[in-house]
Amino acid sequence: MAPTNRRARFALLTGPSGVGKGTLVARLLERHPQLWLSVSATTRAPREGEQDGVHYFFHSRESFDQLVSEGGLLEWAEFAGNCYGTPKQPVMERLELGTPVLLEIELEGARQVRRSFPEALQIFLAPPSFKELEQRIRGRGTEMEAAIAKRLDRARTELQAQQEFDAVVINDDLETALIDLERLMELAEA
Ligand code: ADP
Numbered sequence: 001m002a003p004t005n006r007r008a009r010f011a012l013l014t015g016p017s018g019v020g021k022g023t024l025v026a027r028l029l030e031r032h033p034q035l036w037l038s039v040s041a042t043t044r045a046p047r048e049g050e051q052d053g054v055h056y057f058f059h060s061r062e063s064f065d066q067l068v069s070e071g072g073l074l075e076w077a078e079f080a081g082n083c084y085g086t087p088k089q090p091v092m093e094r095l096e097l098g099t100p101v102l103l104e105i106e107l108e109g110a111r112q113v114r115r116s117f118p119e120a121l122q123i124f125l126a127p128p129s130f131k132e133l134e135q136r137i138r139g140r141g142t143e144m145e146a147a148i149a150k151r152l153d154r155a156r157t158e159l160q161a162q163q164e165f166d167a168v169v170i171n172d173d174l175e176t177a178l179i180d181l182e183r184l185m186e187l188a189e190a
């Protein structure tokens with residue numbers, strides 16, 4: 001069933017690194033194959049198992065700058081020393097077709113989208129506590145200590161901005177958070 005709410009056709013998920021965005025988005029895509037997730041461009045190095053064009057489009061700083069100067073990104077921002085951005089054309093094509101679109105991006109990008117697409121539903125994913133966030137980001141084991149420190153530092157700013165969003169979902173119990181997201185995005189049972 002197509003979402004009845006226009007806003008639900010374009011949703012954006014933001015939240016501090018390690019809160020569980022990737023985990024929840026993967027579950028959402030499994031359960032709702034009609035949902036389309038934008039694949040971002042980044043200058044960050046691939047993590048083990050990450051594939052170019054699947055998890056991200058991996059770019060050098062030069063080719064990322066080129067994308068920016070060509071106007072190829074819908075939004076972009078620097079996060080913990082790397083650049084991240086949403087390729088514009090694939091999103092515009094999906095919106096045109098009426099496909100439900102999901103972006104998983106950080107705070108500065110969310111603010112840019114709020115200006116350019118005020119109709120997009122903006123969801124903030126919050127951890128049950130800062131301590132739990134720290135445990136999750138360390139437990140994931142994908143970053144070195146310096147990168148973890150940068151991400152946790154940025155997390156404090158991001159958490160303070162949660163009231164700017166249309167809705168806040170707390171990712172304590174994963175299944176409950178998943179159901180909350182499905183309700184907000186008006187995703188029908190698979
Ligand atoms: P993000 O994409 O926001 O950076 P991830 O999805 O990579 O976060 O999750 C970070 C870590 O937290 C992962 O190891 C993941 O398995 C774990 N995690 C995610 N959601 C929960 C949850 N509800 N309870 C406990 N651990 C979780």
Ligand code: 5GP
Pocket residue numbers: 014015016017021040041044075076077079084085086087104105106107108109110
């Ligand atoms: P990670 O390096 O953990 O994959 O992502 C770091 C941060 O960048 C996360 O908060 C993630 O949501 C954000 N991010 C991923 N893609 C984009 C994007 O296209 N634009 C913006 N602004 N942020 C992004």
